[in-house]
Amino acid sequence: MSVARFWRKQPQRYNLEGTRCETCGRRFFPPRTFCPDCRRDGKVVEHRFNGTGQVVTHTVIRTASEQFDAQTPYVLAIVQLDEGPRLTAQVICAPEEVYIGMQVKKAFRRIGAESASGPLYYGTKFVPVE
Amino acid sequence: MRKVAVIGVGCTSFGEKWETSFRNLFVEAGALALEDAGLSGEQIDEMFVGNMSAGRFVEQEHVGALIADYAGLATNHIPSTRVEAACASGGLAFRQAVTAVASGMADIVVAAGVEKMTDVGTGVSVDALAGAADREWEGFAGATFPGLYAMIATDYMHRYGLTREQLAGVAVKNHRNGAKNPRAQFRSEITVDTVINSSLVADPLRLFDCSPITDGAAAVIVAPLERAREFTDTPIRVLGSGQATDTISLHDRRDICTLDATMVAGERAFHAAGVERTQIDMIEVHDCFTIAELCAIEDLGFCAKGQAGILTEEGVTALDGDLPVNPSGGLKACGHPVGATGIKQIYEIITQLRGEATGRQIDGEIGMTHNVGGTGATVVCHILGV
Numbered sequence: 001m002s003v004a005r006f007w008r009k010q011p012q013r014y015n016l017e018g019t020r021c022e023t024c025g026r027r028f029f030p031p032r033t034f035c036p037d038c039r040r041d042g043k044v045v046e047h048r049f050n051g052t053g054q055v056v057t058h059t060v061i062r063t064a065s066e067q068f069d070a071q072t073p074y075v076l077a078i079v080q081l082d083e084g085p086r087l088t089a090q091v092i093c094a095p096e097e098v099y100i101g102m103q104v105k106k107a108f109r110r111i112g113a114e115s116a117s118g119p120l121y122y123g124t125k126f127v128p129v130e
Numbered sequence: 131m132r133k134v135a136v137i138g139v140g141c142t143s144f145g146e147k148w149e150t151s152f153r154n155l156f157v158e159a160g161a162l163a164l165e166d167a168g169l170s171g172e173q174i175d176e177m178f179v180g181n182m183s184a185g186r187f188v189e190q191e192h193v194g195a196l197i198a199d200y201a202g203l204a205t206n207h208i209p210s211t212r213v214e215a216a217c218a219s220g221g222l223a224f225r226q227a228v229t230a231v232a233s234g235m236a237d238i239v240v241a242a243g244v245e246k247m248t249d250v251g252t253g254v255s256v257d258a259l260a261g262a263a264d265r266e267w268e269g270f271a272g273a274t275f276p277g278l279y280a281m282i283a284t285d286y287m288h289r290y291g292l293t294r295e296q297l298a299g300v301a302v303k304n305h306r307n308g309a310k311n312p313r314a315q316f317r318s319e320i321t322v323d324t325v326i327n328s329s330l331v332a333d334p335l336r337l338f339d340c341s342p343i344t345d346g347a348a349a350v351i352v353a354p355l356e357r358a359r360e361f362t363d364t365p366i367r368v369l370g371s372g373q374a375t376d377t378i379s380l381h382d383r384r385d386i387c388t389l390d391a392t393m394v395a396g397e398r399a400f401h402a403a404g405v406e407r408t409q410i411d412m413i414e415v416h417d418c419f420t421i422a423e424l425c426a427i428e429d430l431g432f433c434a435k436g437q438a439g440i441l442t443e444e445g446v447t448a449l450d451g452d453l454p455v456n457p458s459g460g461l462k463a464c465g466h467p468v469g470a471t472g473i474k475q476i477y478e479i480i481t482q483l484r485g486e487a488t489g490r491q492i493d494g495e496i497g498m499t500h501n502v503g504g505t506g507a508t509v510v511c512h513i514l515g516v
């Protein structure tokens with residue numbers, strides 16, 4: 001991923017900044033700038049998610065693309081945010097610890113590296129809530 | 131709209147074809163299809179080529195023109211269009227060809243699919259395939275394509291009590307069929323133990339739950355039904371076509387382990403064909419992973435959600451069962467050259483309906499195909515009949 005392509009989405013990736021439709025109240029993460037329910041009547045504004053939620057489903061990635069190869073094995077999950085939307089993210093725990101329904105919260109972490117000496121990318125992962 | 135028939139088919143063998151280039155794969159399949167229909171190149175009006183990612187796999191774009199050129203059709207200046215919907219590119223190319231003929235815009239149209247995947251290493255192919263999902267919000271988080279289907283499997287097993295052995299049964303059955311298909315990449319039978327002892331790729335999916343990296347091409351030729359007998363004694367009718375989309379990301383779906391796009395595309399194809407599910411004699415479904423075959427059988431409406439594992443265990447989906455699924459060996463054993471798969475599915479059903487599937491022949495008059503792009507963001511279904 002190019003530096004510009006990553007930088008463009010930094011607020012969203014760093015702080016879970018999504019959007020909210022003021023017309024119907026639906027919240028979006030990943031952010032959408034167009035409400036599929038209200039269409040032209042929608043008024044979409046920024047919304048920062050508090051970042052708590054639970055694991056809906058999960059896997060452990062053992063074979064990854066080059067960008068993530070050094071991190072394997074890692075836990076990947078679909079997380080249902082308490083505020084509504086779902087997203088795909090890593091969960092920082094041992095492979096055998098993750099389960100459906102696990103309570104998690106957002107954490108700012110290094111996501112990956114372009115190469116050994118290339119730029120580092122940061123973003124949101126999730127950690128178990130004790 | 132005019133009625134449409136398939137008048138010729140061709141398919142390369144599938145596998146790691148080190149000796150064959152991207153363009154020659156297509157030329158081989160195209161020549162076989164033309165020969166099958168007894169056509170010469172000048173009679174072709176138009177061409178649609180399904181291809182997912184020649185740009186990543188062989189650093190080649192502008193595939194429509196390249197293929198037309200090396201098929202010897204450049205000097206005829208026929209329209210040639212590349213069609214892309216990830217792993218559903220082939221099925222979509224076929225639908226475009228059918229649409230062109232049905233509308234009256236063209237008479238003799240080639241629908242082809244081609245993918246050359248083994249010229250790059252595993253890391254690059256894993257990354258290219260991840261482009262079938264949402265790069266920014268799935269891929270960037272570390273999701274691989276097997277990883278997304280693994281999350282479908284986790285959800286499914288949790289909710290419906292599917293066992294690891296039942297899931298493995300899909301791969302065992304497809305390898306048994308592939309062993310009987312001369313074009314299949316894997317022609318050896320395997321056992322449940324082979325699957326559950328293979329290495330983990332993305333829990334709970336193991337290596338033998340996954341379709342392989344494959345080179346291959348397939349081509350079929352469609353024409354108006356009223357002209358089909360000019361070219362062949364065994365035209366196969368295109369009874370119905372259905373296509374649907376859904377959210378690009380798995381996390382945005384209504385239900386993680388139900389492909390709504392399969393339900394809708396299937397329903398549209400059944401409706402267009404005026405055919406009931408009980409009339410379907412065989413189906414080729416998109417088993418990019420074992421779990422995907424179970425979801426397909428259920429979401430197409432052949433059984434209730436959560437029951438396809440039991441159906442597989444009881445042999446209902448075997449070659450000699452009541453509803454044979456993936457007689458070609460499916461993506462799992464026949465191989466999965468992504469852009470070619472949808473056309474290969476059509477090829478298999480045509481071969482079966484003509485009674486030419488030696489060694490794996492099913493008695494039947496109506497067959498169905500089901501081709502998925504990504505984790506279910508695009509689905510295209512076709513119903514074919516004698």
Ligand SMILES: [Zn+2]
Pocket residue numbers: 021022023024025026035036037038039042043
């Ligand atoms: Zn709205």
